Amino acid sequence: MIENQWYLAALLPELKKQNPLGKKILGKEVVIFQSESGKIHVLEDRCCHRNVNLSLGYVKGEQIKCAYHGWEFKGNGDCHCIPSLPKENPVPSSVKVHSYHAHLKHNCVWVWFGEEKPDVSKIPPMNELDEYPFVYNYHDIEGDLQLIAESLIDAYHINHVHRNSIKGIMGNLHGEEIAFNLKVEEDHMTGEYYRHNEGSIFEKFYFGFEKKILTKFGFWFPNSSKLDIHFKKRRLVIYEHFYQVDENTVRMCQITAWKKIFNGFPLFFFAKWFMLNKSIKIVQEDIAFLESNKKIKDEKPRHDLLITPSDEVSLEFIKLWKRNTQTHEKSTQKEDQKETSVL
Numbered sequence: 001m002i003e004n005q006w007y008l009a010a011l012l013p014e015l016k017k018q019n020p021l022g023k024k025i026l027g028k029e030v031v032i033f034q035s036e037s038g039k040i041h042v043l044e045d046r047c048c049h050r051n052v053n054l055s056l057g058y059v060k061g062e063q064i065k066c067a068y069h070g071w072e073f074k075g076n077g078d079c080h081c082i083p084s085l086p087k088e089n090p091v092p093s094s095v096k097v098h099s100y101h102a103h104l105k106h107n108c109v110w111v112w113f114g115e116e117k118p119d120v121s122k123i124p125p126m127n128e129l130d131e132y133p134f135v136y137n138y139h140d141i142e143g144d145l146q147l148i149a150e151s152l153i154d155a156y157h158i159n160h161v162h163r164n165s166i167k168g169i170m171g172n173l174h175g176e177e178i179a180f181n182l183k184v185e186e187d188h189m190t191g192e193y194y195r196h197n198e199g200s201i202f203e204k205f206y207f208g209f210e211k212k213i214l215t216k217f218g219f220w221f222p223n224s225s226k227l228d229i230h231f232k233k234r235r236l237v238i239y240e241h242f243y244q245v246d247e248n249t250v251r252m253c254q255i256t257a258w259k260k261i262f263n264g265f266p267l268f269f270f271a272k273w274f275m276l277n278k279s280i281k282i283v284q285e286d287i288a289f290l291e292s293n294k295k296i297k298d299e300k301p302r303h304d305l306l307i308t309p310s311d312e313v314s315l316e317f318i319k320l321w322k323r324n325t326q327t328h329e330k331s332t333q334k335e336d337q338k339e340t341s342v343l
């Protein structure tokens with residue numbers, strides 16, 4: 001699993017006052033909490049007293065308090081107070097739990113598990129979440145991480161997989177060769193192209209009658225993708241963030257943000273309901289394909305890259321994935337060597 005990266009551990013609206021949040025990311029159980037002064041912390045989800053989940057506890061001031069016997073832990077994992085310890089005895093410094101680097105950006109809590117020094121500029125640029133309304137939902141998929149990532153920037157599947165949900169709003173593609181205007185960097189890629197506006201009369205009336213709809217997309221290795229649909233005055237932005245929960249399961253967090261779609265009271269509440277329902281339907285439509293993808297993957301060769309010239313996005317994606325996983329493997333080997341030489 002790729003640890004030297006930022007992972008979206010939670011969206012800010014998920015954090016409730018006093019209530020810590022337990023999550024499992026890359027096989028690690030973590031607890032996320034926001035202290036009274038607003039600082040965000042991520043610790044291992046384990047009280048070192050009797051090994052129960054700290055996420056069963058609650059926030060007290062700047063600390064998280066285990067609900068079993070009341071031990072309190074600071075954001076850096078040090079134990080701050082053991083209620084049953086006589087007042088004159090200090091808390092031993094060895095009493096601590098592991099803490100992880102955490103950073104709040106774009107209304108999301110980001111966590112870093114790796115040994116390398118975290119760089120906050122590497123957090124994917126989800127700027128729209130700072131200013132637009134958004135909804136989010138999570139899904140667990142028995143799928144392959146790379147294939148899931150690839151599918152999320154696949155322009156062609158929308159006509160088919162999503163024919164009953166967003167095909168109309170997003171516009172269609174036909175047999176023509178498309179200029180994707182790809183920009184490929186070391187660890188991310190972006191592109192933009194046009195889709196034919198073939199929405200229903202209601203969709204056109206609301207979203208616009210232009211012949212073509214500008215569609216932008218992006219992928220940031222190894223866990224974030226973006227689909228950004230520009231109408232005349234309105235905009236729909238879908239982020240997907242995905243990671244391995246464990247060896248078999250990939251969790252996907254889908255976030256849908258929008259600008260000027262159904263805005264103004266009371267339509268705003270309708271927009272939230274509408275967007276959430278649409279978003280859930282979209283991911284559910286994808287899941288059947290993503291799970292069957294994984295099952296067949298190792299048995300049969302793929303043909304798309306041999307016969308479809310316009311699959312340049314997939315081709316560049318595969319190169320980018322390979323390049324970055326190799327870099328990751330090298331740095332992991334170096335870390336392992338370091339550990340062995342220390343031993």
Ligand code: FES
Nearest residue numbers: 047049050066069
């Ligand atoms: S198990 Fe947490 S305080 Fe005892």
Ligand SMILES: [Fe+2]
Nearest residue numbers: 157161282286
């Ligand atoms: Fe999809």
